[in-house]
Amino acid sequence: MLSRTADHLYWMARYTERAENLARLLDVSYQMSLVPQSVASQNENWRAILALNSLEAAFALVYNEVNVENVLRFMVSDPSNPSSIYSCLRAARENAHAVRGTLTAEMWESVNATWIELRQQNFEHILARGVSEFFDWVKLRSAVTRGVTFGTMLKDDALHFIRLGGLLERGDNTARILDMQYHILRQNDDEGASDFYRWGALLRSLSAFQVYRKVYRDAITPGRVAELLILRMDMPRSLHACADGIVRMLQLIANGASAETERQAGVLHARLHFARIDDVLAGGLHEYLTDFMDRIYELGDGISRDFLIPG
Amino acid sequence: MNADFYNEMYDSAGTLRPHYSAFAEWLAGMPPERLERKRAEADTAFHRVGITFAVYGEESGTERLIPFDIIPRIIPAAEWQALQAGLWQRVKALNAFLHDIYHEQAILRAGVIPSEQVLNNTQFRREMMGVDVPSGIYAHIAGVDIVRAGAGESYVLEDNLRVPSGVSYMIEDRKMMMRLFPELFSRHLIAPVQHYPDMLLENLRTVAPKGVADPTVVLLTPGAYNSAYFEHTFLAQQMGVELVEGRDLFVKDETVFMRTTQGPQRVDVIYRRLDDDFLDPQVFNKDSMLGVPGLLAAYRAGHVTLANAIGTGVADDKSIYPYVPEMIRFYLGEEPKLNNVPTWMLRKPDDLQYVLAHLPELVVKEVHGAGGYGMLVGPASTHAEIEDFRARILAAPEKYIAQPTLALSNCPTFVDAGIAPRHLDLRPFVLSGKRGIGMVPGGLTRVALREGSLVVNSSQGGGTKDTWVLEN
Numbered sequence: 001m002l003s004r005t006a007d008h009l010y011w012m013a014r015y016t017e018r019a020e021n022l023a024r025l026l027d028v029s030y031q032m033s034l035v036p037q038s039v040a041s042q043n044e045n046w047r048a049i050l051a052l053n054s055l056e057a058a059f060a061l062v063y064n065e066v067n068v069e070n071v072l073r074f075m076v077s078d079p080s081n082p083s084s085i086y087s088c089l090r091a092a093r094e095n096a097h098a099v100r101g102t103l104t105a106e107m108w109e110s111v112n113a114t115w116i117e118l119r120q121q122n123f124e125h126i127l128a129r130g131v132s133e134f135f136d137w138v139k140l141r142s143a144v145t146r147g148v149t150f151g152t153m154l155k156d157d158a159l160h161f162i163r164l165g166g167l168l169e170r171g172d173n174t175a176r177i178l179d180m181q182y183h184i185l186r187q188n189d190d191e192g193a194s195d196f197y198r199w200g201a202l203l204r205s206l207s208a209f210q211v212y213r214k215v216y217r218d219a220i221t222p223g224r225v226a227e228l229l230i231l232r233m234d235m236p237r238s239l240h241a242c243a244d245g246i247v248r249m250l251q252l253i254a255n256g257a258s259a260e261t262e263r264q265a266g267v268l269h270a271r272l273h274f275a276r277i278d279d280v281l282a283g284g285l286h287e288y289l290t291d292f293m294d295r296i297y298e299l300g301d302g303i304s305r306d307f308l309i310p311g
Numbered sequence: 312m313n314a315d316f317y318n319e320m321y322d323s324a325g326t327l328r329p330h331y332s333a334f335a336e337w338l339a340g341m342p343p344e345r346l347e348r349k350r351a352e353a354d355t356a357f358h359r360v361g362i363t364f365a366v367y368g369e370e371s372g373t374e375r376l377i378p379f380d381i382i383p384r385i386i387p388a389a390e391w392q393a394l395q396a397g398l399w400q401r402v403k404a405l406n407a408f409l410h411d412i413y414h415e416q417a418i419l420r421a422g423v424i425p426s427e428q429v430l431n432n433t434q435f436r437r438e439m440m441g442v443d444v445p446s447g448i449y450a451h452i453a454g455v456d457i458v459r460a461g462a463g464e465s466y467v468l469e470d471n472l473r474v475p476s477g478v479s480y481m482i483e484d485r486k487m488m489m490r491l492f493p494e495l496f497s498r499h500l501i502a503p504v505q506h507y508p509d510m511l512l513e514n515l516r517t518v519a520p521k522g523v524a525d526p527t528v529v530l531l532t533p534g535a536y537n538s539a540y541f542e543h544t545f546l547a548q549q550m551g552v553e554l555v556e557g558r559d560l561f562v563k564d565e566t567v568f569m570r571t572t573q574g575p576q577r578v579d580v581i582y583r584r585l586d587d588d589f590l591d592p593q594v595f596n597k598d599s600m601l602g603v604p605g606l607l608a609a610y611r612a613g614h615v616t617l618a619n620a621i622g623t624g625v626a627d628d629k630s631i632y633p634y635v636p637e638m639i640r641f642y643l644g645e646e647p648k649l650n651n652v653p654t655w656m657l658r659k660p661d662d663l664q665y666v667l668a669h670l671p672e673l674v675v676k677e678v679h680g681a682g683g684y685g686m687l688v689g690p691a692s693t694h695a696e697i698e699d700f701r702a703r704i705l706a707a708p709e710k711y712i713a714q715p716t717l718a719l720s721n722c723p724t725f726v727d728a729g730i731a732p733r734h735l736d737l738r739p740f741v742l743s744g745k746r747g748i749g750m751v752p753g754g755l756t757r758v759a760l761r762e763g764s765l766v767v768n769s770s771q772g773g774g775t776k777d778t779w780v781l782e783n
Contacts, residue, residue, distance in 0.1 A: 003570040004559050098535050101544040101554055157572060255573045307572040 005099050006161045007308040012095035012111070013165030019088035020142035021173035023135040025049065026075055028181065028205030030131055033068060035197050045184055046071040052180050053083050072131060077123040085138060089118050104152040107145065114141040157253055164249040164303065171242030172296045174206060178229050179289040185222065199225055206237050226285060227277040239292060240272040246299065253307065261302030268295050317463045317720040318732060319384060330387040330781055333498050338382075346381070349491045350725065353379055356487065378774035379484060380724050381491065384735060384756040391502075391752055391780045394457065394465060394739070397649035399748045400639060402453050402741045405470060405626050407642035409449035413439045413622065423641050424634045432631070433679065434624030436587065438594060442611050444620050445518040446745040451618035452511070452582075453741040454478075454754075457649075459720035466650045466717065468736065469632065472623040474584045477755040477775075478507060478740050479542040482549075484755075484777040500782040502752035508549035510742055510749055511582075517745035518616050519579045526579035529553045529569060531560070533585050533601045543584050557585070562605030565612040580616045587621050629678045629712050630656065652717065658709035666713040667704070670697050675704065675713045688765060690716050719765055722776070724758055734759045736767050737778065752780035 029049055033042050047066050050056045055074075058081060063070040077086045093115040100108050117137075126134045146166070153159045181202045185195065199220045203209040208228060215232070216224050230239045247269045250262045280288050320331045327335050357376050386394075411418050412429055413436075419426045429435055454475025456468040485504050489496055512528065519526030532543040534556050547554035559569050560578065568575035583590065589599040591606040609615050625631060633654040636647040655662035655673075666673060675687040687700040704711050721732035739754030756776040757767035767773040 001572055002553055002555060002559050003572055004556065005553075006572045101548045161572070253572060257574070310570055310574070 001102075001157050001161075003308055003310055005102055006157065007304075008095040008099040009102065009158055009161045010165035010303070010308060012092050012099075013162040014169040015088045015092035015095065016111070016142055016145055017166045017169040018083075018173065019085045019092065020139055021170065021177065022075065022083070022085050022088065023138035024205045025052075025173075025177050025180075026072065027132060027135040028177070028201045030068070030072070030135075031201040031204070032181075032184075032198050043067055048180055048184065049075065052176055055081065055083060069127075072127075073123050076126060076131070076134070086118065089115055089138075102158055104148070106148045106152050110141075110145045110148045114145065117141075160249050160252045161307075164246065164253070167242045167245040167249065168296060168300055168303075170237060171239055171246070172293055174229060174237050174242070175239060175289045175292050175296075177202070177206065178226070179286060179293075182222065182226065182285055196220060203228075208235060208237065211235055223277055223281060226281065230280065230288075231272060231275055231277055233273075240269075243269040243272050250303075255306065257310070258302075258306040261299060261306050264295070264302060265299055268292075268299070316718050316732070316734070317459055317461065319459075319720055319722040319735075330385050334383065334385065334495070337492075337495060337498060346725075350381060353381065353487055353491060356490070357483075377480060378760060379487060380758060380774050380776045381488070382723050382725065382730070383488065383777045383779045384722055384737070385779045385781060386753065388781050388783045393648070395750065395752075397465075397647070398455055398739055398741050398750070400643065400645060400648050401455065401467065401470065401635065402450065402743055402748060404635065404639040404642050405453070405472060406447065406449050406743055408638045409620070409623060409626050410447045411642070412625065413442065418638065418641055421641070423637050424631070428630060428634075429625060432625050432628055434587075434622070434628050436622030436625075438607060438611070439620070439622040443613070445520065445616055448518055448743050448745075449620040450623050450626070451514060451518060451620075451743055453743070454738045455741060457737045457739065458717060460717040463720065464650060466652045467635070468652065469629070470627040470635065471738075472619060472627040473586065474619070475738070475740070476539045476542050476584070477738055477757075479545040480775050481740075481751075481753070481755040481778065482507060482545075484775055488777040499779065502780040502782050504751040504753055504778075507740070507751045508546060510751065511546070512550040512552070514742045514744035514749065515580050515582055515616075515618055518618065520613055520616055523579045527552075527577060528580040528582065529555045529560075529578050531555055531557070531581050531583040531585055533589065537584075539584065546582075552582075557589075557599075557601045557603050560603045560606075562603060562609050565605070565609045565614050567603070567606065567609050567615045578615060580618065582618050587624060590617075590621065629654075629676055630658075633712070652714045655713040657704060657711045657713060662713075663704075663708050667701065670701060672716060673713045674716050675700060675711055678710050678712060688716065691763070691765070716765070722758070724760070724774075724776070726760065726762075731762070733762075734765050734767070735776070753778035 026049070029045060033045065043066050046068060047056070049071060050059050050066070059066070059071070059074055062078070062080065063074060074081050075084055078084045079086055079090075081087060093111055096103060096108060096111040103111075121134075149159070149162060153162075181198075185198050185202070199222070200209060203212050203220070203225065206229060212220065212225070212228055215228065218224075228235055228238065232238050233240045233244060235241060243265070247262075247265045250258065250265050254262060319328070320335070321327055354376065357379060408418065416426075416429075418424055419429060450472040452475060454471040454477060456471065457465050458468050459465050482505055515528050516526050528550070529552055530543055530547040530550070532540060532554055534540070537543070543554060553559075553569065555569055561568055561570065561575075563575075567578040567581070569578050585601055588596045589601045591602050591604060592599045593604045594607045595602070606615075606617075607621070610617055610621065633651065633656060636651050639645055639647045655666050657663045657666055666675070669689075670687070671689045671692075673687075673689045675689070677685040687697065689697065692700075719734040719736065721734045723730045724733040726733070735756055735758040737754050737756050739750060742749045756778045757773045758776055759765060759767045759772070760774045761772055764772070
């Protein structure tokens with residue numbers, strides 16, 4: 001297929017997935033901010049969200065103060081913030097529009113409907129309705145688009161590029177959310193009741209709370225949370241599951257130039273496949289996740305070079 | 312009935328024409344509420360599928376619907392046969408003309424057309440001199456605008472030989488009629504039109520460069536912000552070919568390739584919906600970001616076919632139009648089967664003098680204008696508008712032609728006030744390839760929805776109707 005078409009499909013999927021994970025991240029942060037704590041430490045958490053996306057400077061241009069409402073407004077509906085949910089869904093729609101002829105009618109209608117509905121709600125509406133309801137809507141729209149994609153598209157390269165984009169983005173985003181929350185949680189290491197709620201919120205934000213119960217049938221401990229979200233192959237949002245999918249997609253779309261990218265993906269997968277959580281934690285979780293995100297970034301680079309914008 | 316105009320459905324005495332009788336009977340039996348519901352259904356469906364055209368200058372994402380009228384334009388078989396024969400003849404002559412002026416220029420040497428009219432025309436492409444195109448076909452796709460006037464005789468209004476559009480509406484209008492009123496299709500024998508994309512693809516494949524057994528065809532679009540983008544997407548999808556933009560293509564060793572996820576893939580035939588000026592920034596408009604550097608060189612080397620060819624604009628230019636009947640006599644040795652509208656060329660002093668004296672009765676058009684922009688319809692204009700136009704003509708008479716205001720035929724049409732006659736034209740699409748000329752019966756009927764208006768262009772508030780050619 002045309003490289004440009006593949007590029008639009010890949011980015012359509014990445015932006016859709018990014019909007020969903022942003023909703024997940026903001027939701028868990030919001031839930032955690034409801035746990036009793038000092039204003040200072042709360043605002044520290046919101047600052048961390050900006051830092052996670054390297055947005056402190058852009059934020060400071062528009063807002064005077066880091067607080068719940070300002071950060072939510074900036075990350076949810078500010079069109080000037082290229083990483084806001086608003087901007088992600090707009091980019092997803094623009095990419096879909098450019099390759100309308102390649103999408104099934106239902107897919108186009110789903111992506112377009114999300115955008116039209118988003119434009120009908122401003123931030124005041126969202127606040128009044130409760131931000132969690134809005135985050136649920138974003139997750140639901142993402143699920144609908146994904147469902148329509150798998151339910152209507154021919155299993156050809158177009159679908160493979162959509163899946164590849166979604167998996168790459170999801171792996172990166174899970175690592176980001178885990179990195180940030182783990183850091184905050186380890187800071188106030190009091191093992192008290194509030195921690196239980198915080199770990200619970202993190203798991204819920206990645207749709208992993210019930211999964212955790214089912215898999216471990218035991219108390220929530222940081223080590224197991226990390227294991228579930230990093231190493232469990234059967235957990236759909238884990239790093240391992242994402243890397244596994246990326247390797248399979250790359251095999252399906254391989255061309256004469258992509259051997260090195262495939263090798264790198266294989267290495268990433270093998271490292272997750274054969275890892276033990278104790279070793280990961282011993283080496284430092286933050287270092288491990290940062291390394292993972294760097295490798296995902298390089299894979300994205302390789303995919304662009306090999307398939308999407310060849311010289 | 313307004314007796315001043317030919318009505319497609321009723322004769323001057325108000326009697327129903329026989330080819331409309333089955334339809335009229337059906338219409339009389341339709342409860343008005345049901346018709347209203349069906350019209351609303353058509354609107355919703357067109358919106359949902361996204362059969363729209365982008366309007367220049369409006370926010371991205373705003374797309375407008377071209378109004379669709381549920382009363383069809385019906386053409387009896389015999390009438391169509393005559394029209395078709397005339398179209399074939401005309402397009403054949405136009406292709407012969409294009410081949411001639413880019414080679415021997417016999418028609419100029421014979422003095423049939425003044426040389427400077429062709430050679431100084433901005434649409435004449437010197438780069439095409441001596442270039443041999445497959446099967447000598449230049450205008451692979453022609454959209455010839457036909458009107459009926461007076462007592463019902465047909466005239467060719469213009470020959471669109473560059474990138475004529477509208478065929479997607481012809482197909483979608485038919486689909487819509489079949490969906491809304493399937494019963495009508497069992498009461499009439501209506502010639503099908505939905506195989507047009509297959510015919511188009513087949514036609515494009517026949518004109519591939521020599522020696523290419525299984526040619527790769529692509530459709531080149533200016534991009535998502537072009538007003539006809541819907542049609543580009545539609546045709547590419549229907550033909551099953553890639554919809555490419557200039558940046559998807561590149562030229563290496565005078566060969567065109569597209570960038571695919573499996574590496575470069577050779578392209579043999581480009582159905583381009585991009586004007587000559589934007590095709591190759593190395594040769595034409597230097598600032599064009601839409602084209603492909605080196606495309607002309609690949610084309611001249613015969614390694615890729617462009618449909619339509621470069622330089623067809625000189626044959627559908629309004630200053631050349633008056634000579635088409637002479638072309639038919641010159642190249643085919645036949646008398647023209649379709650009428651030309653009598654045309655005054657204002658570069659001629661006598662014509663200019665006559666036209667200036669009769670402006671309120673005439674239609675004046677810019678030689679290079681298109682799409683209903685930059686024209687004067689005398690009878691529909693105010694004194695001030697006419698005087699304004701007079702000044703423009705006097706400043707550069709050679710830029711204008713004038714024609715009598717044709718009493719365009721009309722056809723009953725749904726408007727706010729009910730059913731009323733509205734003026735219409737017809738754009739049949741003529742395909743020329745290695746195996747000759749082909750077309751689907753009918754074409755796109757455009758209708759001027761404003762009362763009294765003679766301008767049918769969609770950019771000027773025109774709508775469309777399904778066009779039925781009845782089979783015997």
